[in-house]
Amino acid sequence: MERQLPARLIRLAPIVLPLLAIAFARAMTFTDWAAANAALAALLFAWIVAESLLLATIAKAEDRKPGLRAMLGAGAAASVVVLVGAAAPVREAIHGMPPLLAAAALTLALFVAWSGALIVHTLSGGASVEEAAAIVLPPKLVRFISAESRIMRLALCGWWRAQDVPAGAQGFSYHRFLLPMIYVFLALQAIELAMVHFLLMQWNATVAWIWFGLGIAGGLWIVGLAQGFRIHPVLLTEHGLRVRSGAMVDLLVPYDAIACIVPSFGAEHVKAADTFDHAMLSWPNAMLELDRELTVRPLLGAEQRVRRIALRIDESAAFLGALEDRVPQLRG
Incomplete structure (x- = not known):
């Protein structure tokens, strides 16, 4: 276990360290110094964001040799963060730098065009939308989005679906003992959500409604799981x-x-x-x-x-x- 922990930390470093660097750089754009030196702060922010994402891409690549499209994707992500992520005075300074805006727009356009062409080519070969998306986006992110989408569809539309038992197959349920426990848990979660929402409203309405939205999303996720157990024997x-x-x-x-x-x-x-x-x-x-x-x-x-x-x-x-x-x- 002691040997596994450093290995896991090493694998996480190319993800965590760039995010920390970008978060620190963004926080610095909200300082008085950045407001007084907006142009310099804008250039420093753009440099740190671009450098962090490009170095992370190199570190995660096999043999530390990422492909051209991977580097272009890192540049496109950096462009989005630079254009929208800084504090208002620094962001205005960025928008007032035509060369920087042109470089960001060109990087985004090249990445979108290249990725779109790859998706069209993959779909024309008979691949699924998920397989095509995994070519241009991180596969784990695509799987996560696909999983969330599937669970939410079951939560909202699964109530009217019959069990999925193809012709010639025999289905055996396993949900009868499980669903009552899940629904009891949902009821308890709803009570807790209402109580916490009421208490947070006394402090900050924005935080209360964000918490409420997250609670509703979590409840729908559990409902989707429950419907899946019933529909897929x-x-x-x-x-x-x-x-x-x-x-x-x-x-x-x-x-x-x-x-x-x-x-x-x-x-x-x-x-x-x-x-x-x-x-x-x-x-x-x-x-x-x-x-x-x-x-x-x-x-x-x-x-x-x-x-x-x-x-x-x-x-x-x-x-x-x-x-x-x-x-x-x-x-x-």
């Missing part, structure tokens, strides 16, 4: 077992990858690093042993290599019986 399909956990996980387990049904299991099996625990807020009631490793790629979070799958199914006996019917070698 575990499936037995022609090609294998689809282990789904709402909109968060969708793992296809080929039938020939299932070595056996584990008749009994304890905490050491469920909590093992190579076990995917499908159960939430409860204990699993079925476990499958695999004959090879599979990779679980959740909507959010890190990948996991697994050799066992622990499941919580509302009707576990019916599920195991149907699984044995499709995979006769599991019997006995």
Whole structure:
């Protein structure tokens, strides 16, 4: 653990240090000195922002050799920060420097044009919007936006959707024990949100409404998760077992990858690093042993290599019986 911590800090440094430098530079534009020396402060602010983002791009690149488009993207991001991020007197000084404005506008235009051409080319090759966006934006950011969008769509529109069980597949629910607990949690969250909002209104209305908005967004996120659990049951399909956990996980387990049904299991099996625990807020009631490793790629979070799958199914006996019917070698 002691060796892992410095390694993690080193990986975070190219992200954290530039942000700290930019935040410090922006804070300095609000000082009296910056207001009295707006032109000099504007040039210093532009230099620090551009230098920080470009050095961060170099540090994060493989072999410290970023491509031209990556450097152009860093320059475009720096242009946006420089044009809108400083205090009013410094920002006015920046807007009064035609060469600086022209350089920022040209950088932004080149990056947008290049990125747009790449997106169009990728989409024309049959890729999804998410795959195309990941070419021009950080993949983790694209996955995060995609995940948030999917959860919010479920929260707002999932109430009218039936369970997603394709033709020829058998669906097995796991939400009946889970949803009541989630809705109780939501009710408690709503009470807490109302109380905190009332208290904050006595101090600062702006902060109170920001807190209220964040609370509503968090509540919708939880509703979206709950709807996903209902809409996306575990499936037995022609090609294998689809282990789904709402909109968060969708793992296809080929039938020939299932070595056996584990008749009994304890905490050491469920909590093992190579076990995917499908159960939430409860204990699993079925476990499958695999004959090879599979990779679980959740909507959010890190990948996991697994050799066992622990499941919580509302009707576990019916599920195991149907699984044995499709995979006769599991019997006995």
